[in-house]
Structure formats: structure tokens, C-alpha cells
Amino acid sequence: MLRFILSRLLSSAPTIFIVMTLSFFMIRLAPGGPFNLERPLQPEVMANLNAVYHLDQPVWKQYIFYLWNVLHGDFGPSFVYKDYTVSELILQALPYSLVLGAWALLIAVFGGIALGVYAALRQNSWADYLLMGISALGNTVPNFVIGPVLTLIFAVSLAWLPTGSWGNGDFRHLVLPIIVLSLPQLAVFARLTRGSMIEALRADHVRTARAYGLPARSVVGVHALRAGLMPVISYLGPVAASVLTGSIIVEQMFSLPGVGRYFVLGALNRDYTLVMGTVVLISVFIVVLNLIVDIIYAFVDPRIRHD
Amino acid sequence: MTYRISSRKVGKIFATTALAALLSSTAFAETVIRRGNGGEPQTLDQAKISIDIEGFIVRDLFEGLTVYDANGKVAPGVAESWTISDDGTVYTFKLRDNAKWSDGSPVVAGDFVYSMTRVLDPATAAGYATILYPIKGAEAFNTSKGQADALGLKAVDDKTLEITLERATPYFLQLMTHYTAIPVNKANIEKFGADFTKPGNLVSNGAYELTEYVANDHITAVKNPDYWDAANVKIDKVIYNPSEDQAAVARAFEAGELDVAYNFQADQRDFLTKKLGEDQVQASPALATYYYAFDTRKPPFDDVRVRKALSIAVDRDFLSEKVYGGTQLPSYTFVPPGMEGYTSPTPADVDKDQLDREDEAKELLKEAGYGEGGKPLKIDIRYNTNENHKKVAVAVADMWKALGAEVTIQNLDVKSHYAYLQEGGSFDVARAGWSADYADPENFLNLLVSTNKAFNYGHYSNPKFDELMKASYEEKDQAKRMAILAEAEALVLNEYPVTPFMNNANLWLVSRKVKGFSQNAVNEHLTKYLSIE
Numbered sequence: 001m002l003r004f005i006l007s008r009l010l011s012s013a014p015t016i017f018i019v020m021t022l023s024f025f026m027i028r029l030a031p032g033g034p035f036n037l038e039r040p041l042q043p044e045v046m047a048n049l050n051a052v053y054h055l056d057q058p059v060w061k062q063y064i065f066y067l068w069n070v071l072h073g074d075f076g077p078s079f080v081y082k083d084y085t086v087s088e089l090i091l092q093a094l095p096y097s098l099v100l101g102a103w104a105l106l107i108a109v110f111g112g113i114a115l116g117v118y119a120a121l122r123q124n125s126w127a128d129y130l131l132m133g134i135s136a137l138g139n140t141v142p143n144f145v146i147g148p149v150l151t152l153i154f155a156v157s158l159a160w161l162p163t164g165s166w167g168n169g170d171f172r173h174l175v176l177p178i179i180v181l182s183l184p185q186l187a188v189f190a191r192l193t194r195g196s197m198i199e200a201l202r203a204d205h206v207r208t209a210r211a212y213g214l215p216a217r218s219v220v221g222v223h224a225l226r227a228g229l230m231p232v233i234s235y236l237g238p239v240a241a242s243v244l245t246g247s248i249i250v251e252q253m254f255s256l257p258g259v260g261r262y263f264v265l266g267a268l269n270r271d272y273t274l275v276m277g278t279v280v281l282i283s284v285f286i287v288v289l290n291l292i293v294d295i296i297y298a299f300v301d302p303r304i305r306h307d
Numbered sequence: 308m309t310y311r312i313s314s315r316k317v318g319k320i321f322a323t324t325a326l327a328a329l330l331s332s333t334a335f336a337e338t339v340i341r342r343g344n345g346g347e348p349q350t351l352d353q354a355k356i357s358i359d360i361e362g363f364i365v366r367d368l369f370e371g372l373t374v375y376d377a378n379g380k381v382a383p384g385v386a387e388s389w390t391i392s393d394d395g396t397v398y399t400f401k402l403r404d405n406a407k408w409s410d411g412s413p414v415v416a417g418d419f420v421y422s423m424t425r426v427l428d429p430a431t432a433a434g435y436a437t438i439l440y441p442i443k444g445a446e447a448f449n450t451s452k453g454q455a456d457a458l459g460l461k462a463v464d465d466k467t468l469e470i471t472l473e474r475a476t477p478y479f480l481q482l483m484t485h486y487t488a489i490p491v492n493k494a495n496i497e498k499f500g501a502d503f504t505k506p507g508n509l510v511s512n513g514a515y516e517l518t519e520y521v522a523n524d525h526i527t528a529v530k531n532p533d534y535w536d537a538a539n540v541k542i543d544k545v546i547y548n549p550s551e552d553q554a555a556v557a558r559a560f561e562a563g564e565l566d567v568a569y570n571f572q573a574d575q576r577d578f579l580t581k582k583l584g585e586d587q588v589q590a591s592p593a594l595a596t597y598y599y600a601f602d603t604r605k606p607p608f609d610d611v612r613v614r615k616a617l618s619i620a621v622d623r624d625f626l627s628e629k630v631y632g633g634t635q636l637p638s639y640t641f642v643p644p645g646m647e648g649y650t651s652p653t654p655a656d657v658d659k660d661q662l663d664r665e666d667e668a669k670e671l672l673k674e675a676g677y678g679e680g681g682k683p684l685k686i687d688i689r690y691n692t693n694e695n696h697k698k699v700a701v702a703v704a705d706m707w708k709a710l711g712a713e714v715t716i717q718n719l720d721v722k723s724h725y726a727y728l729q730e731g732g733s734f735d736v737a738r739a740g741w742s743a744d745y746a747d748p749e750n751f752l753n754l755l756v757s758t759n760k761a762f763n764y765g766h767y768s769n770p771k772f773d774e775l776m777k778a779s780y781e782e783k784d785q786a787k788r789m790a791i792l793a794e795a796e797a798l799v800l801n802e803y804p805v806t807p808f809m810n811n812a813n814l815w816l817v818s819r820k821v822k823g824f825s826q827n828a829v830n831e832h833l834t835k836y837l838s839i840e
């Protein structure tokens with residue numbers, strides 16, 4: 001297993017390198033640069049800025065310069081948030097996103113699986129229809145609608161919760177963002193679980209288990225659920241990567257200090273170094289989480305072995 | 308696994324913040340104001356800031372030679388008085404004896420020499436260095452053609468600063484309120500380098516000092532006891548909310564989580580007014596113009612008649628009312644109203660009914676050979692992506708279609724849009740906007756000088772106009788200078804290189820609890836003028 005993990009990590013290095021290279025050149029294809037503002041700068045000033053940030057060099061030189069720095073752990077200064085380096089920006093924001101994302105993921109996964117199993121066991125009952133109806137809604141109503149509606153109800157009208165901001169890190173501040181972040185994923189997990197559970201409940205080994213007279217809890221909880229969880233687990237990797245690295249919509253709406261908005265702001269501001277930083281971040285997350293998913297596979301499904 | 312990580316982190320954040328809450332609550336009953344800042348500063352380094360939302364914070368933390376008072380008029384800041392030489396080129400500022408940095412050291416003339424030299428140093432790459440170009444030798448130094456010691460900045464003694472200008476600059480005291488003219492602390496920068504703006508490091512000389520900065524969450528500043536006018540500063544602590552989500556900010560204001568908030572959605576004005584009351588929803592004219600520029604280099608837009616026709620056919624009232632809910636005011640002049648000592652010339656067709664204006668527009672197009680029976684008139688409108696700009700473009704396209712033009716519209720994100728225009732890209736009609744750096748008509752009219760490569764998008768070129776602008780710089784008598792500028796604007800209003808649509812408004816939500824907040828065109832509302840009941 002250890003060998004498997006090591007070889008997977010090693011083989012992911014080229015992947016990240018290719019992603020970095022492609023992003024480096026693609027962001028430079030976008031028209032305009034970090035210093036093209038709505039109110040344009042004088043050409044002399046622009047020249048000074050380009051010189052300070054090495055943007056007056058040929059792109060290949062900038063690329064080599066950048067790679068050299070990254071190899072030394074330096075992701076460069078942000079071109080737009082000028083008082084900070086990219087590493088500072090991302091490392092300051094990441095813990096907030098991780099806390100938020102972890103809660104959201106937890107609720108989405110366990111809530112989703114529980115609802116999905118329940119619905120599968122009562123297939124075609126009113127409870128099933130109700131749950132699946134709600135989850136379809138959760139999945140289709142975008143979070144920029146759910147968020148403001150919940151805020152209007154619970155923060156503005158009832159004044160039970162704050163409208164936003166991390167505040168003291170008080171859990172009251174996190175309730176709404178976590179709900180908004182987890183709801184769409186919870187809906188997906190519920191539907192996925194329901195579908196695969198229905199299939200699993202009809203599988204031969206589950207029928208056999210039933211025939212042997214095993215208690216219902218063990219039939220459903222062990223034999224059916226194991227098989228039923230496989231699609232859920234495959235979906236978990238990429239979802240975890242995106243949920244844990246934050247969401248610009250949720251962060252903007254609730255004024256939270258997470259890392260998600262840097263993905264969008266970096267690109268819109270042509271903040272080249274910040275874009276690269278976020279690209280590396282998400283690549284690492286995807287690689288690591290997919291690895292974790294593969295390891296979980298091996299535990300859940302004995303047929304899969306990585307040796 | 309995820310659960311353990313998260314609970315540990317949550318626990319840590321809980322512990323530290325609970326402690327902080329405990330400490331602050333046991334201190335003393337302090338007056339706190341929570342300000343919706345309208346957006347997140349990209350930097351607090353005065354040499355690098357470029358936008359009002361950064362200025363709001365920096366101006367609370369620092370104080371320049373002159374400042375804007377609560378009514379937006381130039382007032383003494385660190386300089387308690389000044390004298391101007393007869394030819395208007397030498398300004399001698401007398402600094403306050405009791406002006407101090409937040410570390411207790413005195414603010415001296417040398418601090419200003421250091422700070423302005425730093426802004427002008429090409430290695431600093433200050434985006435707004437041009438504001439200081441009127442200072443002697445500034446442009447040469449900033450463009451690496453001159454030396455720092457040739458700058459017209461001189462500390463005569465600790466409390467006397469002498470600034471020599473390249474030429475008389477009648478709006479120089481306005482410029483000294485600008486954030487690029489704010490002093491920074493040399494020892495502070497030498498100690499911390501690029502990290503000097505971070506809380507705990509930053510030494511400032513304004514009414515407040517920075518204590519906390521959490522990106523996209525909050526920025527906190529507390530009253531600076533060393534500030535010379537600290538006795539008159541009524542609010543102990545400012546918490547800036549850097550959210551730029553205007554809907555979220557309005558909700559936070561409504562929930563009582565913000566006391567003042569900059570910017571709300573223009574089309575929400577009526578809705579907000581109904582909910583919050585007229586006194587809490589404020590819109591006042593800003594020194595800013597929303598306009599379209601014509602590419603005067605190519606037909607048919609090189610023809611004044613076509614430009615005029617297109618300009619007068621636009622129903623400004625409609626744009627102002629229907630798109631902006633009255634939060635932008637219809638405008639027919641390029642220089643916005645509200646500049647001290649200046650009145651724009653009245654354009655010829657202002658008082659005419661819109662229907663008559665349309666008829667005249669059709670006549671003009673006919674004369675120029677376009678419109679019904681003439682050559683087809685194809686117009687492409689470019690704008691930077693934004694819901695309101697889109698509505699304006701669609702409405703204007705419709706008004707021009709009524710003249711028989713074929714109109715297409717296209718949008719690019721803001722960077723691409725302006726990069727294209729600044730690089731001299733060819734276009735038909737393009738949206739642009741300008742808001743004043745300083746309250747002087749020169750700041751707008753200068754955009755249309757033929758040598759202004761970066762800002763004169765439409766490449767308007769009229770030697771007469773250039774000459775008038777030149778004359779305005781040489782004129783020392785303020786009233787005469789304003790008359791020359793008005794003459795220059797009259798040319799613009801007759802030749803339509805640009806067609807102004809609206810004056811922007813400054814939009815604020817201001818709680819009834821907040822006193823001392825007065826509307827002003829320069830949109831400066833320093834916390835030190837405010838109080839809370």
C-alpha cells in the first residue's frame with residue numbers, strides 16, 4: 001500500500017507540472033494585463049510596473065524565472081494584492097475554507113447517504129418522492145438564490161443569525177454558509193446513494209444474505225451499503241477538492257475570508273501569480289483527494305487491491 | 308479524518324477568539340463604527356493604492372498636508388498653514404508642532420520629502436505617480452530621466468516644507484489631499500520592507516491606527532492617541548467590512564450589522580428607500596462622468612454631424628431613470644458639476660424636447676448622407692461587462708436604431724475592454740467613465756488632449772483645443788483660467804468627440820445613529836468627522 005501511495009504521488013508531479021505550464025501560458029493569452037485598469041495608467045507608470053514585476057521580459061524568460069522561484073518555494077508576489085505574496089494570501093485564507101468545507105462535506109456526505117439509504121429502502125413511497133423532490137430542488141436551485149433567501153429569513157427578519165462575516169469564528173456565523181455550501185452536494189449524494197442502493201438491494205449477495213436470515217440492519221448496513229457506496233466514493237474526490245477550496249459565491253455572499261474567491265478574482269484581475277498559485281493548490285488537492293478515494297476503495301471493496 | 312482536522316481548527320479558532328472577545332469586553336465601553344467599505348483594498352501602501360475604497364481606509368490611518376473636510380473642501384491637515392509664491396510655483400508649508408506618528412515620534416518635513424520621493428522613484432512603480440508630476444523634476448525622475456536630488460522637495464527645517472513646482476498648478480492644494488501625497492514613516496518601511504502595511508507593523512499619522520486585517524472579512528483600526536487632534540475624534544474603533552457584494556452589504560445594513568455602507572445596487576434605490584427610509588439611503592452627485600467615446604479616426608465617426616446626431620438622439624432622462632433609478636443624473640457636459648469656481652458651458656440642445664432632438668438628429672444624418680435613403684450606418688457599441696452598462700448599451704442601441712442605424716453591441720471584461728482602447732484599438736463607439744482625481748475641470752478636459760495617448764480613446768485631435776489647454780496651464784488668475792477651460796469644454800460640446808450621458812452618484816447607506824455624515828462631491832467621509840448616538 002505504501003508503495004502504491006508513493007508511486008501515485010511521484011507520478012502526479014508531472015501532471016501538476018503540465019497543468020502549471022499550460023496555465024502559465026493560457027492566462028497570458030487573455031487580453032489585458034494586471035495593470036490595465038478601468039482608469040488607465042500613464043504609459044511611463046505602466047513601464048515602471050512592468051519592469052518591477054518582470055513583465056517586460058519575453059514570456060519564456062518569465063516562465064523560467066517563475067519555475068525557478070516555485071522550485072525554491074516562492075510563488076511570487078500577488079500583482080494585485082500588492083502587500084502580500086501569493087503564498088501568504090493562500091495560506092491565510094485556506095484554513096477558513098478548510099473549516100467551512102470540512103463541515104459542509106461532512107454534512108453533505110453523511111446527510112446525503114442517510115437520506116439516500118432511507119429513500120432507497122422506501123422506494124416509491126411518499127417519503128421517497130418527497131426526499132427526492134427536495135433533493136432535486138437543492139440541486140437545481142443555485143446557491144446564490146438559496147443564500148440570500150436564507151439570509152433574509154434567518155438574519156434580517158428573524159435576526160437569529162448574522163448576515164455574514166467570520167466574526168469571532170463563532171459557530172453562529174458559519175451556520176448559513178455551511179448550509180448553502182453543503183445543500184447542493186447533499187442533494188447529489190442523496191440521489192447517488194439512492195440509485196446505487198436500490199441496485200445493491202436487488203443484488204444476488206444481498207438476496208442471499210436475506211435468505212440466510214441475517215438481521216435487516218446487517219443486510220442493509222453492511223452488505224448492501226458497501227456496494228451502494230461505490231459511486232458515492234468516486235464522486236467524493238473531485239467534490240471534496242472543490243468544496244474544501246472554497247466557493248467564491250458563498251464567500252462573497254457571506255463576506256468570508258476563504259480562498260475560493262482567489263480563483264475567480266485572480267483570473268479576472270489577470271493576477272498571473274495568484275492564478276498560478278490557485279491552480280497549483282487545486283491540482284494538489286485533486287491529486288491527494290483522488291488518492292485518498294482510491295485508498296478508501298480498497299477498504300470498502302475487497303476486490304480492489306493496490307498491490 | 309476530515310472531521311478531526313476540522314474540529315481541531317475550529318477549536319483553535321474558538322479558543323483564540325473567545326479570549327479576544329473576553330479581553331475587549333472587559334476593557335472599556337468604546338464607540339465602534341462599522342463601515343461597509345464597498346470593496347477590499349488591494350494594498351494599504353499609499354504609493355500603490357489606486358481607488359477610492361483604498362483611500363477610505365488609508366485616509367483614516369494617515370493624514371497629508373491638506374485634507375478634505377466633512378463638506379469635501381480642502382482644509383489644513385498636517386500643514387497648519389502655507390504660503391504660495393507670487394508666480395505660483397513655490398509652496399511653503401508650515402507643519403503642526405504636535406503632528407505625531409502612532410509610535411510617538413514627530414511628523415517632520417523630511418517625512419514628506421521621503422514619501423513623495425518614494426512614490427516618484429521608478430523602482431516603486433507607483434500607479435498614481437502622475438499626480439505628483441507638477442512637482443519640479445518629478446516626471447523626469449519617475450521616467451528614469453532625472454535624479455531624486457533634482458526634485459523640488461526641500462525640508463527647510465523639521466516643520467517647514469518647501470515644494471517647488473514645474474509650473475504654476477492652481478489645483479496643487481487639491482493634489483496634496485490625494486493619497487499619493489500622504490506621508491509614510493521611513494523607519495517603519497526600512498524595518499519591515501514590503502510587510503510594513505501589516506497590522507502590528509504599520510506606523511501611521513492619522514486619526515486611527517491599524518490593528519487587524521482579515522482579508523474579505525474585516526479590517527479594524529483604533530483611535531490613535533498620538534494624533535494631534537485626538538481630542539476631537541469621537542469614535543474609538545472602526546471596523547471596515549470589505550465586502551463588495553452590494554446585495555449582501557444591504558442585507559447586513561438592514562440587519563443592523565453596519566452603520567454606514569458605501570454603494571448599493573442602483574436599481575434597488577426605490578426598494579431600499581421604502582424599506583429603510585429616505586434619510587438612510589443617500590445619493591449625491593459625484594465628480595464622475597459616464598460617457599461614450601467615438602473613434603474619430605474613421606468614417607462615419609470622423610464626421611461631426613454623425614457624432615452630434617448620435618449624441619443628441621440619446622435620451623439621458625431615460626437612462627438615468629429607467630436604468631439607474633435616478634442614482635445617476637442625466638448629463639450633457641463632459642465636466643461634472645460641483646467643481647469650485649467652474650461652470651460648464653450650456654450645450655445648445657439641452658432644453659429641447661427629446662422628440663425635437665431626434666428630428667434634428669435625423670436631419671443631421673441625412674445631411675451627412677446616412678439614414679433613410681442614404682448610406683447604411685453601422686455602429687458597434689463596445690462596453691465592459693456589467694449588468695447596468697449592458698442595459699445602457701441596449702437602450703442606446705434602440706435609440707440609434709430609431710434613426711435608421713444598424714447597431715450591434717459587444718462586451719469584454721473590464722481589463723480587456725480598457726486594454727483594447729488604451730492600445731489604440733479601432734472601434735466605433737465605446738463606453739468609458741472617468742471620476743475625478745482632484746476637483747478641477749482640467750482633470751477631465753486633459754483626457755481629450757491630442758497628445759494624451761492613454762486616455763484619449765477616440766483620438767480626438769483639435770489644435771485649438773490643445774492650445775486652450777496649454778494656455779490654461781500658463782494662466783495664473785484662477786477666474787481667467789476657469790474661463791479658458793470653459794472655452795475648451797465648449798469646443799468639446801460642439802464637436803462631440805465624446806458624448807456624456809450621466810453623472811455618477813455616490814451611493815451610501817447611512818444609519819440614523821451616525822452623525823456628522825454630510826454628502827460631498829469628492830466622496831470623502833473620514834471617520835474622524837463622524838460620531839454615533
